Amino acid sequence: MIQSMTGFGKATMQLPTKKITVEVKSLNSKGFDLNVRMPSMYREMELGVRNQIANVLERGKIDFCIFIENTSEQTSTKINVPIIKEYIRQMREVYENADETELMKMAVRMPDALKTEREEIDEDDWKLVQVVVDEGLKNLKSFRTSEGVALEKEFLHRIANIMTLMNETVALDGERIDTVKTRLRTAIDELKVNIDDNRFEQELIFYLEKYDITEEKVRLENHLNYFIETIAGNEANGRKLGFITQEMGREINTMGSKSNHAQMQKLVVQMKDELEKIKEQVLNVL
Incomplete structure (x- = not known):
């Protein structure tokens, strides 16, 4: 059973404080070309994820994404209180009678006023x-398999067409030989010369x-x-x-170069089109 290299897989999981989403998209490629996007907190795990994907998908141009959506009321971004107080103190020296609210608005816009704690x-x-x-990789493989079924049907249809056209070409071979014999005999007769029939047959x-x-x-x-045997195999082929x-x-x-017959050459062109x-x-086949 063949598999397509084209596919898409998605999986999600809802946790108490976050939602995990994985999306994997695959297109055809001569080799294994992987692009991984994941949250910075998981970057140290990227090599293992790459190996995991390579073992499952084998070949193709792969786009892999992990999204983490925070669904809790907590945030990893905190107000840097000491820094903001220091900004306000310095701005009071510049604007002695400034409104406290205005100073606060300016302070929170200054560099380092907010800090993100790395999880x-x-x-x-x-x-x-x-x-x-x-689960996402499994869904992608399932997509690839279903696409492979459609490809296999297409291949078998095209192979059957080529087989039919080939048999039609061979069926015309006898007619072509008779036509060649007749043409050569006519050409010799027009020369009005005596020839050795045995030699003529040998040359013919x-x-x-x-x-x-x-x-x-x-x-x-x-x-x-x-x-046909190969597409029925189990390995990536x-x-x-x-x-x-x-x-x-x-x-x-x-066959086309040897045909020397209009109808046979027409059939050869149709075989080329099917091929x-x-x-x-x-x-697109894995």
């Missing part, structure tokens, strides 16, 4: 944060062997079947699918 990490709180992180066989697409048909069919589509493209291109649609979607 220390509470181990119990952090364990709860990790629970929310696990050699000519037709150069344009034989049996080998390409066999290899392309093998690649199509291998693609986006890169492997990309390599298989490259090989499929080579065989289709060779390009597969390649676009393979970029």
Whole structure:
């Protein structure tokens, strides 16, 4: 079962004094590209969170955010009383008859009038944060899996189309050979010269062997079947699918160059179109 690299996961937990929210967004990428945003008080835990995400998501462009919303009436920002008193004292020396209220308004706007007390990490709180992180990653994986189901249906549809077009191309091969034989015989007859029929047949066989697409048909069919087997696997296989589509493209291109037949070349163009649609979607596979 394949998984998409595109997904979104969110999880929340309400505690008595705070609300924890985790959001994870994933887009396709050749490697693992992670951007983490979290409150400064949890910064020392960032490396562990990165490793946790890498083990679960493996690949993709990941945006990970932890939000902590304080729902209590307490605040970590305090009035720096000694500093404000000192500001007021100094301003009295400048404005001897100033109103106390005005002095207070000016003092609280001065630098260091407010101080923010840095909270220390509470181990119990952090364990709860990790629970929310696990849930967010689980939701993202679930999203990826559901997207993978849709991708698998799309791939199987496109592969079936290529298989049908390939068989139609091969079915025209006999007609193409007869057309080539007739064209060559007509050209020789127009020259009005005597030729050795045995030599003509030998040269014709050699000519037709150069344009034989049996080998390409066999290899392309093998690649199509291998693609189907790969998407049914359990491991992350986006890169492997990309390599298989490259090989499929080579065989289709060779069939096109050998076709020398208008209807066959039309079918080859349709195969290329189906393959390009597969390649676009393979970029989203984990």
